[in-house]
Amino acid sequence: MSFFKKLKDKFTKDLHPNLEQTEEQKQDQQEVEEMPQEEVEEAPVEETLGETEVPVEEQSTELTEETEAEEESTPDEEPSAVEPELEEPTMEEKEEEVVDSVADKFKKGLAKTRNSFSSRINELVARYRTVDEDFFEELEEVLISADVGVNTVMEMIDELQMEVKRRNIKDTKKVREVISEKLVEIYYGDDDSSEIEGLTENTDGLTIYLFVGVNGVGKTTTIGKLAHQLKAEGKNVTLAAGDTFRAGAIDQLEEWGKRVGVNTIKHSEGADPAAVIYDGIQSAKSRNADVLICDTAGRLQNKVNLMNELSKVKRVIEREVPGAPHEVLLVLDATTGQNAMSQAKTFSEATDVSGIVLTKLDGTAKGGIVLAIRKELDIPVKYVGLGEKVTDLEQFDAHAFVYGLFADMIDNYDEEEEEES
């Protein structure tokens, strides 16, 4: 079956595949809204913390006694938990949730890239008509300018040339479909399972996700969006404000916690991030939370500092929950191109990054960076940010991505017409 036809069937037959989930989300939201206030207040974190095997204060001291450096950096303070106050989603948000399917989201989120990338390919196809060396040379430029990454582009052009020969394709119009097919193949590489790579979960207790990345890339927003999704799946989520470098970062996370209706554990500005995360774990455990999402500061001025800070945080996590963190997610801003690539290199040298969240894909015309990251860093892109709304975070799916890139052609694809030509 033609690849465009396959994508058309997959993404445009049922225009609203996430409608069912949205209903669930709405129901979940309604249930929390209807929950009497006293019920939430009955279990304040400070009280429940006292019920854990070892009181938080004692364990925090234990932690800070580990090394002198740790002692120095851990302020003697009570953790504070912020009880969520739910905010009613706006009518616009409610409507949007119902209207947008996963396919719609990728289509909208990739509009800038599509407009630039597809229109350049169409222009090329119109100009060349028949496939030759010059056509591939120009195609190479188009792919490079979409931030696909030079090595990946070379590999792709080689494979395209072979495929075009193998299928005996003469008409450049037909090459568009082969390009889309190759983009998916290149993304998955040898791992041809082409399954969406979801987040690892701890089936035996608390799941911990550690977020890393430099300031301003959309880390806090992504944590808020993910917390919202996990909550909609029925999970009990806690946030830990481990970016203690700026008071603003703590406030912002707390705001997101309130907005999506989950608890945030915080200390004050300048506190030891490892101590905040430690308290977050104790609070999450005492509340039987399913997931703890930890924020961290991402100062890059010194790789050794970054490494030390992250390894201290990880040590605490590993000690408290064996096998955790279950994901170390590096947040990168797609609009920063090569900068994002160099951040990824630095962070993956400082810690084991298990997945990438690529934000602001909607804000760039160079969405090809998804492929560069996957191929050149060999780290899977687990999520993409496709807008600023709470619902604008999607698990990365290479097929949906390619659908978003070629949506105009795929939506209008007519098999019979294609066969006749």
Ligand SMILES: Nc1nc2c(ncn2[C@@H]2O[C@H](COP(=O)(O)OP(=O)(O)OP(=O)(O)O)[C@@H](O)[C@H]2O)c(=O)[nH]1
């Ligand atoms: N268009 C778009 N904007 C996004 C996306 N993700 C985050 N943003 C915006 O990016 C800006 C920065 O996001 P933050 O979450 O504050 O970034 P941060 O990495 O936590 O940065 P600090 O708070 O400085 O540590 C905000 O205005 C977000 O609304 C996305 O996927 N698309």
